[in-house]
Amino acid sequence: MLAISLDLTENANLPLIKVRLARLTAQSGNFKPMPQLKKSFHIKGRDFIRAGEASINIQNLLKSMDFDPRLIRRVAICGYESEMNVVMHGGDGTLSIEVDNDKLILEITDDGPGIEDIELAMQAGYSTANDNHREMGFGAGMGLPNMKKNSDQIQVESPPNDGTVVRMTFFIPDKGKSD
Amino acid sequence: MSKKLTSTCFVRFDRDLCAGHGSCLRACPTKAIRIKKKKAARIVEQCIGCGECIRICRERAVSAATEGPDFLDKDQVAIALVSPVLYAQFPGVMPKDVLLGLHHMGFQHTIDMSYFLEMFQCATEEFIRRNQTSNQAPWPLISPICPIVVRLIAFKFPSLLPNVLPVLRPVALMAREVKRRLIPEYLDKGQEVVLYYINPCPTKKDPSCLPARQRSAPAEVALGINDIYPQLIKHVEQIKAADAIPFYQTRFEYETCATGNASMWGMSGGEIADMDIDRSLAVSGMEETIHYLEKIEMGLFQDIEYIEFRTCREGCLGGVLNAIDKYLAKSAVQKMIKRFGLGRRLHRENILRMYEKGEFQSEKDPSKLTSLFGARKEALTIDAMQEIEKVMQLIKGTDCTACGAPDCRTFAEDVVRGQATLKDCLFTGGQGKTKR
Numbered sequence: 001m002l003a004i005s006l007d008l009t010e011n012a013n014l015p016l017i018k019v020r021l022a023r024l025t026a027q028s029g030n031f032k033p034m035p036q037l038k039k040s041f042h043i044k045g046r047d048f049i050r051a052g053e054a055s056i057n058i059q060n061l062l063k064s065m066d067f068d069p070r071l072i073r074r075v076a077i078c079g080y081e082s083e084m085n086v087v088m089h090g091g092d093g094t095l096s097i098e099v100d101n102d103k104l105i106l107e108i109t110d111d112g113p114g115i116e117d118i119e120l121a122m123q124a125g126y127s128t129a130n131d132n133h134r135e136m137g138f139g140a141g142m143g144l145p146n147m148k149k150n151s152d153q154i155q156v157e158s159p160p161n162d163g164t165v166v167r168m169t170f171f172i173p174d175k176g177k178s179d
Numbered sequence: 180m181s182k183k184l185t186s187t188c189f190v191r192f193d194r195d196l197c198a199g200h201g202s203c204l205r206a207c208p209t210k211a212i213r214i215k216k217k218k219a220a221r222i223v224e225q226c227i228g229c230g231e232c233i234r235i236c237r238e239r240a241v242s243a244a245t246e247g248p249d250f251l252d253k254d255q256v257a258i259a260l261v262s263p264v265l266y267a268q269f270p271g272v273m274p275k276d277v278l279l280g281l282h283h284m285g286f287q288h289t290i291d292m293s294y295f296l297e298m299f300q301c302a303t304e305e306f307i308r309r310n311q312t313s314n315q316a317p318w319p320l321i322s323p324i325c326p327i328v329v330r331l332i333a334f335k336f337p338s339l340l341p342n343v344l345p346v347l348r349p350v351a352l353m354a355r356e357v358k359r360r361l362i363p364e365y366l367d368k369g370q371e372v373v374l375y376y377i378n379p380c381p382t383k384k385d386p387s388c389l390p391a392r393q394r395s396a397p398a399e400v401a402l403g404i405n406d407i408y409p410q411l412i413k414h415v416e417q418i419k420a421a422d423a424i425p426f427y428q429t430r431f432e433y434e435t436c437a438t439g440n441a442s443m444w445g446m447s448g449g450e451i452a453d454m455d456i457d458r459s460l461a462v463s464g465m466e467e468t469i470h471y472l473e474k475i476e477m478g479l480f481q482d483i484e485y486i487e488f489r490t491c492r493e494g495c496l497g498g499v500l501n502a503i504d505k506y507l508a509k510s511a512v513q514k515m516i517k518r519f520g521l522g523r524r525l526h527r528e529n530i531l532r533m534y535e536k537g538e539f540q541s542e543k544d545p546s547k548l549t550s551l552f553g554a555r556k557e558a559l560t561i562d563a564m565q566e567i568e569k570v571m572q573l574i575k576g577t578d579c580t581a582c583g584a585p586d587c588r589t590f591a592e593d594v595v596r597g598q599a600t601l602k603d604c605l606f607t608g609g610q611g612k613t614k615r
Binding site: 036037052055056059061063064065066069070072073076077079080081099100101146 | 335336337338473474476477478479558559560561564565568592
């Protein structure tokens with residue numbers, strides 16, 4: 001728990017909070033100054049109703065930071081595709097976003113069965129979805145190909161029976177240079 | 180205007196009536212409202228005019244920024260531009276009799292919008308047919324009819340602006356026709372002309388649609404249906420009771436309306452029901468609309484050609500300025516369709532000829548919309564985001580709204596931006612803003 005007393009009699013403005021937070025940080029050692037921002041969202045496997053929520057949260061986070069709408073859209077598409085992969089195959093997982101000055105990193109991890117043949121899974125139209133998935137309109141085999149298409153770099157790690165990690169990087173175009 | 184009113188171009192807040200319970204805070208989709216000093220006050224830039232605050236306020240402290248009922252000036256030529264939702268407010272009455280009622284009220288001309296909706300429908304079908312080969316705009320195309328949806332996209336989903344169908348909206352087609360054919364002769368005679376938009380939502384006072392008024396142009400006024408309903412119903416009752424309805428000579432086809440499909444436009448799905456499109460969807464309701472837009476942004480629904488969005492449940496029949504309940508109105512529309520059937524009035528060939536001439540091309544620049552309704556706030560930096568996270572940890576996060584912000588996250592943002600102080604939060608030992 002946070003054991004601090006805020007002096008609220010005077011106008012509790014930001015510098016004051018900053019000082020107190022800094023003190024708090026020094027005491028507890030919980031906060032380490034980080035160069036970038038990282039947010040993680042939990043994804044529950046087989047929960048088709050709530051699938052997509054993690055990506056929507058990431059979308060909203062990025063929107064409040066005013067990135068190029070086209071960049072946000074690319075991240076959103078990748079987020080959704082990776083989220084659906086976890087919901088369909090992967091058991092439980094985590095979708096996280098790291099915001100740095102020059103790039104965004106979207107990372108999805110799960111504790112599922114892993115991908116047997118990554119190269120094959122990267123091909124458009126290749127799908128391991130079952131009939132049940134297809135009936136719901138999923139499983140067209142475009143997940144990883146779409147993620148590859150919409151990100152600047154993609155890295156897939158999937159040791160057998162040890163879950164999957166997909167890391168996608170998006171470079172933030174220099175504001176002065178773009179368009 | 181008295182001091183007690185806080186207003187945007189769409190809605191007004193009456194500070195005397197406001198009880199400060201803050202239900203409008205949560206209802207606002209753009210989080211534009213804050214409670215200051217126990218009364219609602221708002222951040223004007225972010226209002227998109229959806230009217231959700233009007234709908235939810237128990238104290239009726241929020242009203243639309245439309246005109247009052249005592250508006251008709253004898254010296255002016257009053258032209259009523261009528262949304263087809265008006266017909267649904269009078270169950271069992273023919274659309275043409277409703278228009279006649281407006282004449283009795285003192286409007287010299289009544290313009291039936293459904294005529295132009297039909298025109299829009301034809302042009303939309305044509306655009307979609309061509310887009311299948313040209314891919315001028317990305318799928319799914321989004322209906323531009325609901326102005327709130329378009330503003331919501333500009334504000335929250337700017338990456339979807341290219342998906343908005345670039346065909347002129349029926350209201351624009353209607354205003355253009357009236358300005359071309361009807362108004363010049365009155366202006367030549369030196370008479371003053373006023374255009375009254377009679378509609379069910381507080382959005383028609385669109386600052387992007389109404390440039391500074393020129394001397395030769397007519398004044399444009401937005402009227403809520405509930406503003407004129409008490410007067411109009413008297414005239415409509417009289418017309419219904421009369422044995423022989425006095426015949427009114429109209430000069431243009433769009434000055435009256437006789438078919439059942441006119442009223443259908445007010446229903447959710449009414450826009451696409453009669454359209455010749457293979458894969459279309461109709462979505463209504465603010466939450467549902469936002470949810471679908473989020474999904475489109477994530478790349479879903481690219482196999483759908485056209486999506487009709489209405490932020491009011493059940494479509495425009497659910498508009499906040501209507502006179503009767505949306506389900507009663509819907510039933511009235513269904514009965515009317517059953518009795519009079521559907522049927523188009525316009526010839527497709529004529530519309531296609533107009534289409535070839537570029538008469539339907541929307542000239543509205545999406546970037547203009549973004550500048551009007553896009554995020555006005557300064558963008559948050561990585562540092563600011565980290566500050567927000569820290570504030571969030573301090574304030575527990577129960578979204579109680581006692582601080583006057585719609586939720587903890589927004590409050591934390593306000594604190595970091597310097598627009599609120601931590602002592603507004605009850606959980607840090609503060610007093611709150613809504614406590615009485």
